[in-house]
Amino acid sequence: MKKLVLLILILGIHPTHSQTTIPNTSNPYPFTEKIRYKKAIIHFNDGSDIEGIGRLDAIYISQEEVIIFKIEEKDTDEKWTFKDVKGITLISEEEGVKDYIYLKVTKNSSAKIYEVITEGNVTLYKRIKVSKASGITITRTYANVPKDESDQEEKITSSKVRYGVTEEEETQMYYVKRENEPFPTRIKDNYIKTLATYMKDCEVVVEKIKNHEYNFSQLGELVDYYNANCGE
Secondary structure, three states, rough: HHHHHHHHHHHOOOOOOOOOOOOOOOOOOOOOOOOOOOOEEEOOOOOEEEEEEEOOOOOOOOOOOEEEEEEOOOOEEEEEEEOOEEEEEEEOOOOOEEEEEEEOOOOOOEEEEOOOOOOOEEEEEEEEEEEEEOOOOOOOEEEEOOOOOOOEEEEEEEEEEOOOEEEEEEEEEEEEEEEOOOEEEEEOOOHHHHHHHHHOOOHHHHHHHHHHOOOOOHHHHHHHHHHHHHOO
C-alpha cells in the first residue's frame, strides 16, 4: 500500500477540474500594422523626418492611437501622438511602402490613424476597423406568477447565458479629402452616389462613375483619374 501511494506521488497524479473561459471581447488595435517593427520614417509636425523602425499601437485604457518609434532595435520604445507627429511611413518586403497619417473626421472627434491609399488634390484614405463578437447569447424569459393568495401577480425574470466562439469582423472604411477641406468625407456603401456628388465638378468622372466604369475595389484608380484630369 505504501508503495502505491509513493508511486502516485512520483507520477504527480492529481484530480482534474473543468474551467469555463469567457471570451475577451476588447480590441484596442484597429490596425493591420500593429505587431511587428518595420523600417520606418516618422514625420513630425514641424516638417522634419527621422528614419528608424516603428509600428502602430493603441493605449488599451484610453484607446488613444499612437505611433511607436525608435532609431534602432536596442533603443527604448517611444510613443508619439498627433500632438507631435503627422504620421509614419512603414516599409516591408511583404507589403511595400505604406503611409499612415493622423486625421480627425469631425471637429469634436479624436485624431485617428488612417492609411493613405493615393495622394493628390483629392487624397483617398482607408481605415480598418476590427470588431469582435463575444459569442455570448443571453436569453431572458418572463412569467407572471401569483404573488400571494390574492389575485395579484408579479413578473419573474429568468436569464440563460450561452457562450459561443469569439468571432472577428473586419470593416474597411474609405474617405476622400481635398487639400483645402478641414475634414474628410466618408465613402458610404452607396459609393456611386457619394462620389458622383463629391466629384460633381468633373463631368467626365461623374459619367464614368454612373456608368460603373470603376467598381468599389478601384477607388484608388478613380481618384487618380480625377486628380489627373480634374484635380487642378
